[in-house]
Amino acid sequence: MEGIERRTVCVNGINMHIAEKGQGHIILFLHGFPELWYTWRHQITAFAALGYRAVAPDLRGYGDTDAPTNPSSYTCLHVVGDIVALIESLGGGEGVFVVAHDWGAMVAWYLCLFRPDLVTAFVSLTVPFRPRHPKVKPVEGMRAFFGEDYYMCRFQEPGKIESEMTKCGAEAVIKKILTDRTPGPPCLPKENPFGSNTTEDLKLPPWFTQQDLDYYAQKYNEKGFTGGLNYYRALDLG
Numbered sequence: 084m085e086g087i088e089r090r091t092v093c094v095n096g097i098n099m100h101i102a103e104k105g106q107g108h109i110i111l112f113l114h115g116f117p118e119l120w121y122t123w124r125h126q127i128t129a130f131a132a133l134g135y136r137a138v139a140p141d142l143r144g145y146g147d148t149d150a151p152t153n154p155s156s157y158t159c160l161h162v163v164g165d166i167v168a169l170i171e172s173l174g175g176g177e178g179v180f181v182v183a184h185d186w187g188a189m190v191a192w193y194l195c196l197f198r199p200d201l202v203t204a205f206v207s208l209t210v211p212f213r214p215r216h217p218k219v220k221p222v223e224g225m226r227a228f229f230g231e232d233y234y235m236c237r238f239q240e241p242g243k244i245e246s247e248m249t250k251c252g253a254e255a256v257i258k259k260i261l262t263d264r265t266p267g268p269p270c271l272p273k274e275n276p277f278g279s280n281t282t283e284d285l286k287l288p289p290w291f292t293q294q295d296l297d298y299y300a301q302k303y304n305e306k307g308f309t310g311g312l313n314y315y316r317a318l319d320l321g
Contacts (some may be wrong), residue, residue, distance in 0.1 A: 084124050086131070091147070095161070100147035101169070103138040105131025108203070109175045112139040113208075115185020116311045117257055118244070119146040121298055122184070124161035135180075140169060142187065144310020146302050152309070154241070154316035159193045162314070170201050173267050178203035185209055186314050192261055221318040232270040238315040244271075248308050254300035256308070259300075 087104045100118045104127050112123035120139040127137040143165050144157065151157070170179055180203050183191035188210035195202050216224060226236050238244050248256045262285050263269075279297040287293060 084128070086169045087124065087127055090168065094172055095164045097143060097149040097165065099140050099143070099149070099165060099169060101138055101140040102127060103136065104128065105134070105136045107134045107136050108140055109136045109170075109173055109179040111166070111170065111175075111179050112137065113183035113187025113191055114139070114142060114145070115183075116188050116314065117260055117299070117303065117308060118185070119127070119302055121146075121295070121302075123182075126182070136173075136251065138169075138173060140165075142190070145196060145314055146306060150306060150310035151313075152261045154313040155320060157317040158315040158321050159190070160321070161317075162190050163197055165253065166190060167198055167201065169193050175201065180204050180206075182206045183208065183210075186311075189213075223319070229268050229270070232272045234269045235315050235318070237273075238312050239269045241309075242315065244312065245307065245309055247271075252300075253303040253308075257299045257303065258287070258296060262286075262288060262291060268279050 087102050089100065089102045091098050091100050094100075100120070102124075110130050112120075112126060114120060114122040120141050122137040123137075126141055130137040143162055158269040170176070173179075178201055179196065181191045183206070185208070188207040191202075191205055191207065192210070192212045195205055216220070222239060225233055226233060229236070231237075249257075287296065
């Protein structure tokens, strides 16, 4: 991570931690759950070397960025508002490139919808655009299709899944989510809660070292998972 500068900027009423390197047209990298700016460490260095200004924030609720406790502070208007304010603070009013994964992609899709003038081009990883159903709320639809044990449904009750994650430990939770190869929709049965799953048999892939895992675990031990989980809890709020 040589040469990557890290600082805090005030955007949309919160303090947001960002990592950046390089000069030129801005490429904004947005992470998912349970991730951090650190997800993009290699891309930051690579694109800075190609003549871009690569910027990756810890999104609202994550890492060294402020984490409001109420899920109502994580609606799409809040999280997109953060990115709009960040782009403006970076001087990217004429448009930036955006590369995003998972929840970061959801935020970026709505950024494109609300403020297309700020986006030069967008690369979405793993998440296509999903317009809201006019009559069915997102969690209601997922519960009907996948059942109560579907992970997004299990994330809804404040404190419950956090308790299971605490029992399991941040390192084991992150290792399982980021390296699990089990096919099919991710479910967390109540009779086999997240905290009881073992990760002893999960081997780290070449792209994710123990040092990387240690960094994520340290940050989530400091911050907890509630900020990231609040994105799921705000799904039905808009």
